[in-house]
Amino acid sequence: MPRRLQQRGAGAKGPPAPASRRSHPASAPRSPPASAAKPLLRWDEVPDDFVECFILSGYRRLPCTAQECLASVLKPTNETLNFWTHFIPLLLFLSKFCRLFFLGGSDVPFHHPWLLPLWCYASGVLLTFAMSCTAHVFSCLSLRLRAVFFYLDYASISYYGFGSTVAYYYYLLPSLSLLDARVMQPYVQQRLGWHVDCTRLIAAYRALVLPVAFVLAVACTVACCKSRTDWCSYPFALRTFVFVMPLSMACPIMLESWLFDLRGENPTLFVHFYRRYFWLVVAAFFNVSKIPERIQPGLFDIIGHSHQLFHIFTFLSIYDQVYYVEEGLRQFLQASPAAPTFSGTVGYMLLLVVCLGLVIRKFLNNSDFCSKKFAIADSVRVL
Template sequence: ICLRINTEQLLPKEAAPPPPRPAALLRWDEVPEDFVECFILSGYRRLHCSAQECLASVLQPTNETLNFWTHFIPLLLFLSRFGRLLLLRGAGDVPFHHPALLPLWCYASGVLLTFAMSCTAHLFSCLSPRLRATFFYLDYASISYYGFASTVAYSYYLLPGLSLLDAGAMSHYVQHMACPIMLESLLFDLQTRNPTLFVYFYRRYFWLLVAAFFNVSKIPERIQPGLFDIVGHSHQLFHIFTFLSIYDQVHYVEDGLAQFLKAPLAAPTYLGTVGYMLLLTVCLAVVVRKKKKDTA
């Protein structure tokens, strides 16, 4: 009886590549000076990581991990909230393409873009110095976009209902003020007339002040350098309190929308909402492009 032996079974099989191991984290004196954060001594990812390594790092204890998650989780929450308002008819009986919802679309795009760009910048900041600068320029540009988008929502949903902008009610006051909602609460009884706007507006600015405090003071890592490198440093706290501020802002924008739908005072137009946002996007793109050239 002839036995036929498969020679392939006798040869050693090529070993499967081992799963990628997490790259060793670096100290502050092992990374470029531009990458060093004040009072953060360790937990830095190495420069020129691959995109795969950047993605894997969201599950590893680096000093950027919670910077990512403290904005990625809010991004998912706001996606759900705006999806309910705009796509699931949560804003009322109007369809998602109704002109009355155009300011909300602009506002939603600003909120979501801000959180998405923050996540992207923190996640891929170690690809290369040039890409790091580019991502953070886009992050800052998205904040400007969000600020203008908020103004669009305010101008339709909140400001028309203020006594401050009524020429008759303002006959004894100087008009064209810098902060209408704050002045409304000082000159008129906003707390009684619109308690939702009053409470959420002032609580939002309280969160912003707390966020600014942590961002500027670099507390707690300033007090004990090295102890809060991975968990609890100021930028993570800054992210948390900025999320709370926008969360409160969404509350009173949503309430303003509900009031607007009952008695719209001015019909939003594509030119006055989406048109302005597109123009701003072009301007911001020009600025970011110039900054990229200066960095190169």
């Protein structure tokens, strides 16, 4: 997923800018004719906002046409594998969800209310990968469109996070002993000697799960959009931390494994849940550390840099998540539960889309932001 390419302030770790960089715009090389293939550029030939930490070459020119952007996915640039490491998973997940919805994989018709949470979750997974692919391909169309794609990418991740919570709420949480008052009341009394009315606590938790997840989704998008401003010295670390927050909605599953025998009662959920979080930890490590390009700048410009590894481990984490969400759906269907409501599933998702759209609009209409971006555009014309 695209991100701010150069850390700011004291935290900046990118290649040092040469003193003569763009100091004589008149002597800069002219852009090649539109009919000629545009050569790739080094880090000191593109605007600062485009510079990847420790990535020295492989940059596309700005602006590119849509056709040039599309053609670049078949050429060795520093964005090529960023695209393919999400486009291939997008196709795999699209095939997976088509099987679940339309080929009898869920044993109920695709329009059944029982599948509404799965529709919410699937839309989040597919939108996240599709938006990331779009951002990596078309981020060099223009400076303003680049910002638009960044913000849409952040919003799609928040949308996916909330869709995951909706699937958890209906398919996974009801089967947990932790959220069953008939189990927890005697458990608390036996282990702690407390006489607590677990019924009210569990009811309060169930009532707050989706509203809290909704607020987190909006707040995370706001924080990530703000991370693209000059006050943020460590945007990668901030975004990684911000998007860890919605994962807290899965805490009941973790607590279940500590307090009860989740491994024995639901081995599928236990194994894939913890393996998913292992992949997420590995992905966060690469996203923040900028390894391996930090160790050998320039060697991993095209293949093997940290953002590609981040994509791969993110895909593995979602693959495990899809596996145990599907298993949760099977158990949900066997219990013949009450059907989820439209307002409690799709209605929430539509409201979130509106709120995220307003957040993005607010940041794009910020006059300081826009003036800064178009000021950079003047330096691009000399390339």
